[in-house]
Amino acid sequence: MTTRYDTIVIGAGHNGLTCAAYLAKAGKKVLVLEAKDRIGGMAITEPTEDGVLIPTCAHLLYQLHPDVIRDLNLNLKMAASSLPTIALGSDGRHLKILGETLTAMNGADLSSKDQENYTQVMRDLKKFARVLGALLGQKPPRLKNRDWEDTKTLLKLGLSIRMMGRKSMQEFLRIALLNIADQLEDHLENDLLMGVTAMEAVWGTHLAPRSPGSVLSLMYRLAGSMEGTQGAIGIPAGGMGKVSEALEQAATRAGATIRTNAPVKSLLVENDTVIGVELESGEKLLANSVASSADPQRTFLSLLGAEHLDAGFTRRLNKIRNRGDAAKVNLVLDGLPEFNGLSQQDLAAKLVIAPSINYIEKAFNHAKYGEFSEHPALEITLPTVVDPASSRSNKHVLSIVAQYAPYQLKAGWSEEQRADLGEAVIRTLEAYAPNIRKQIVSQQVLTPSDLEQLFNVTGGHWHHLEIQVDQLLMMRPLHGTAQYETPIGGLFLCGAGAHPGGNVTGAPGMNAAQRILSRKG
Amino acid sequence: MTKSISPRKSELLSAKPRINAGRKPTPFHPRQVEKCETNDWTLWAGYSVPNSYHSVELEYFSIRNGATLYDISPMCKYRIKGPDAERFMNRFVPRDVKKIKPGRVAYAIWCNDEGHILDDGTIFRFGPDDFRLCSQERQYAWLMDSALGFNVEILDETDDIAALQFQGPTTFAILEAMGIKGVETLKPFDHKNFPFAGTELMVSRTGFTGDLGYELWIEPGKALELWDALMAAGADRTISPIGSLALDMARIEAGFIQPTVDFLHAEHVVRHTRGRSPFELGLDWQVDFGKGHFTGRRALLKEKEGNSSRYCFVGLEIEGNKPAHNALVYHKQKKEIGHITSAVWSPTMKNNLAMALLQRPFGVDIQEDLWVEIYVDKELKWDRVMAKAKIVDRPFFNPPRKRLTPPARF
Structure with a gap:
């Protein structure tokens, strides 16, 4: 107990590492504690016996904050930084989307009116997303604390909405809380196009296209950029794990210490202030502040303990929406898969099975009643195609996000339920790639319940909690914890549960570090 | 023609479960109806209790000169048990529950996160991990919300216990005359069980009148026996049942505050400025900043340090x-x-x-x-x-x- 750290960071996921790197760079003595035997959290790449690298959870990069890359001088090479999206049609007639450009494949229906309107809809959404994007890299402004910096942020936000012009401002305010299905159906007529665009709004959420607020979640998704291109998606060379490794190097380079296999049992509290942590091993470590990238419920209820919090706060905490509804399925194939109507070259893309808004809604109906979708919507990448270096054999990987698979399955998640979910995914795939079943060498099915276990994320939600208007900005994760601070002194939040939220962005970690550094004394 | 075995329609209708709507009678109701000449009843937490029996003034003077029975069966009673019971209670109320020994009762208030008072009541401690909280208003939801993260069991015992407030200078003599042996050892805020009518009678030296007096707690089935025994033993000592109006006079003389009268439940008010902190109600002595965290502590500390009451x-x-x-x-x-x-x-x-x-x-x-x-x-x-x-x-x-x-x- 001789060393006293400036800050102990709990969790070596990308946000924990980002926070640690910023703090260490500012000359602080920083220790990162990771419960698991490896760093990276949900952004990891794991080798298999088949000689391929699997993106266990996250498989696409589209929002890593440019400030994080620049400030931390991240050594990150991209295998692809502008992947097209291909909306799969069951008849082999697909739509390819790159930016705002649409291409009909194999004679798919696509009217010139849809072409034109799609471009306009996406341009508007991206314009609105840029307004939100400006808020990602800073602490969310609070409304009542009379802080000049917050007032400035609010004025700038108001001004930037007004500066879009009167018509755009009205449109922004009109659609901000709308559901994405209404917005798309107002302008488009192509089912496949509407399906894939609507699905973009609801990946990783417990929302369907007709759920209120799904326009906002799409704006949030479009707020990020890849190498200067807004809304672009990419895959790092060597896989998603490379993002975490680059952040680890940045943190270590700046002088932070990282310990794995060091699960925190509880936070040490003295005089209503967090003064350090106690590990499961019994070891006690002291620090001037503790920044937790664990999810809010875990941080407050498991690590801090309800007895240090007010009952109204823990009541709200208990009600936050943090139940994941997305499963991850990783298939190792004995060769390149054959999708109807796709060439080998086309496989270097994000493939989406969400052929219409109603398809997604029907898939979601199951989740509403505690079942997984019979015909799930799928987001598929082939990392071994995009980045050939990630396979040392002739085998390939299908990395699939499958929706919907609710965290709280009515029947409870069991070996059998998990197998049935895997079967539903493969059955869905077969309609587009008829020979796929024979090609499967091994498969990994991770339900939200599995993700919870694997990554210590309560509810198995990849944003830690829903990105919804009541859990955004100064209300994220909940009233009483704005701006990375918590009700108790010395404890900060630096994970996806804090503003601006999930996805591999590094923004919560970066903002939290700046908040900790700006503290007086 | 053979007799039909299916029930007739009227039987089916009468077999419907009855939903008890409206005011409930307390276990003492049969005796109260006999005595209540004014037929003036009021609502308390779902129960009917008398406002008065015959004359508010005479009932009041019985409190100060004789012995009185006031039915507190509607009082909300919650049992809190389990390994975390003490930790739970200490997080629930601003005062230090560790200082309440088994066999003792303590007055307590509790607050919301803003440090505004939700209700007041009494805490009975039965053992290291066993408490009862009594309050005028329903508190089950707030108790359950507060239980998140604590290993405790919370039971609503309101309907399982009949209770009388037995107040006035002659109450001790009457209990003695009733054969309650050892009641003389009870100090103010003590509670103890005594055998009575084949069951346990809990006697606590507590009350809402500022006079000598007790509160008597018994299983509902023995309620009338208790009433009759008290009335018989007190016949020579001006015993009388009293209603809420007479009690209110005595409680103001005693200087006790009452929820919904002197303050409002902070989570029931529509205007958020209507909540009141303990410092604003003269209850500073209830707030123990040194004992560790409790709900409302940070807000109250800020109020105290910022002198912002x-x-x-x-x-x-x-x-x-x-x-x-x-x-x-x-x-x-x-x-x-x-x-x-x-x-x-x-x-x-x-x-x-x-x-x-x-x-x-x-x-x-x-x-x-x-x-x-x-x-x-x-x-x-x-x-x-x-x-x-x-x-x-x-x-x-x-x-x-x-x-x-x-x-x-x-």
């Missing part, structure tokens, strides 16, 4: 004999500085008493030249009286017999 709760003696119901309080007869929350002409003290909520600094730094504007109805002609008022300590009425152990046999 808005109100001050005071006891007043007012000139004249017109009770100052709902009156406004003025400084120098000009500036409106607060209002009366409870008022009574005290028949025992022959004094015009009231409790008032004043805007600080009045009541704290400025205590002189206070006036109360009382409206008096003289046969539909309203007179306005500006009466001088003086801040005095509570309790207004505090007789030595209340504290004496063993109590005197009046």
Whole structure:
């Protein structure tokens, strides 16, 4: 107990590492504690016996904050930084989307009116997303604390909405809380196009296209950029794990210490202030502040303990929406898969099975009643195609996000339920790639319940909690914890549960570090 | 023709489960109906209880000169048990529960996150991990919310226990006459079980009148037996049942505050500024900042350190004999500085008493030249009286017999 750290960071996921790197760079003595035997959290790449690298959870990069890359001088090479999206049609007639450009494949229906309107809809959404994007890299402004910096942020936000012009401002305010299905159906007529665009709004959420607020979640998704291109998606060379490794190097380079296999049992509290942590091993470590990238419920209820919090706060905490509804399925194939109507070259893309808004809604109906979708919507990448270096054999990987698979399955998640979910995914795939079943060498099915276990994320939600208007900005994760601070002194939040939220962005970690550094004394 | 085995329609209808709507009778109801000449009933937490039986004044004088029965069965009673019970209770209330020993009772308030009072009541401690919380208003939801993260079991025992408030100078003698052996050892705020009618009678030396008295807790099936035994043993000692109106006079003399009268449940108010902190209700002594965290602690510490309490709760003696119901309080007869929350002409003290909520600094730094504007109805002609008022300590009425152990046999 001789060393006293400036800050102990709990969790070596990308946000924990980002926070640690910023703090260490500012000359602080920083220790990162990771419960698991490896760093990276949900952004990891794991080798298999088949000689391929699997993106266990996250498989696409589209929002890593440019400030994080620049400030931390991240050594990150991209295998692809502008992947097209291909909306799969069951008849082999697909739509390819790159930016705002649409291409009909194999004679798919696509009217010139849809072409034109799609471009306009996406341009508007991206314009609105840029307004939100400006808020990602800073602490969310609070409304009542009379802080000049917050007032400035609010004025700038108001001004930037007004500066879009009167018509755009009205449109922004009109659609901000709308559901994405209404917005798309107002302008488009192509089912496949509407399906894939609507699905973009609801990946990783417990929302369907007709759920209120799904326009906002799409704006949030479009707020990020890849190498200067807004809304672009990419895959790092060597896989998603490379993002975490680059952040680890940045943190270590700046002088932070990282310990794995060091699960925190509880936070040490003295005089209503967090003064350090106690590990499961019994070891006690002291620090001037503790920044937790664990999810809010875990941080407050498991690590801090309800007895240090007010009952109204823990009541709200208990009600936050943090139940994941997305499963991850990783298939190792004995060769390149054959999708109807796709060439080998086309496989270097994000493939989406969400052929219409109603398809997604029907898939979601199951989740509403505690079942997984019979015909799930799928987001598929082939990392071994995009980045050939990630396979040392002739085998390939299908990395699939499958929706919907609710965290709280009515029947409870069991070996059998998990197998049935895997079967539903493969059955869905077969309609587009008829020979796929024979090609499967091994498969990994991770339900939200599995993700919870694997990554210590309560509810198995990849944003830690829903990105919804009541859990955004100064209300994220909940009233009483704005701006990375918590009700108790010395404890900060630096994970996806804090503003601006999930996805591999590094923004919560970066903002939290700046908040900790700006503290007086 | 063979007899039909299927029930007839009318039978089917009568077989429907009856939903008990409306007010519930308490276990003492049969006796109360017999005695309640005024037929004046009021609602308390779903139950009917008498406002009065025959005469509010005579019932009041029974409290101060004899013995009285007041039915507190509707009192909400919650059992809190389990390994974390003490930790839970200490997080629930601002006072230090560790200091309440088994066999003791303590008055307590509890607050929301903003440090505003939700309710007040009494905590009974039965053992290291066993408590009962009694309150006037329902608290189950807040208790359950507060239980998140604690290994405790919370049971609503409201309907499982019948209770009487047994108050007045002759109560001790009556209990003795009833054969309750050892009751003389009970000190104020002690509780103890005694055998009675083949069951356990819990006696606590507590009450809401500021006089010598007890509260008696028993299983509902034995309630009438208890009532009858008390009435029989007290026949020579002016025993009488009383209603809520007489009790209210005594409780103001005792200086006790009452939820929904002197303050409102902070989560029930529509206007968020209507919540009141313990410092604003003269309950500073309830707040123990040194014991660790409790709900509302950070807000209360901020209020204390920032000296930002808005109100001050005071006891007043007012000139004249017109009770100052709902009156406004003025400084120098000009500036409106607060209002009366409870008022009574005290028949025992022959004094015009009231409790008032004043805007600080009045009541704290400025205590002189206070006036109360009382409206008096003289046969539909309203007179306005500006009466001088003086801040005095509570309790207004505090007789030595209340504290004496063993109590005197009046």
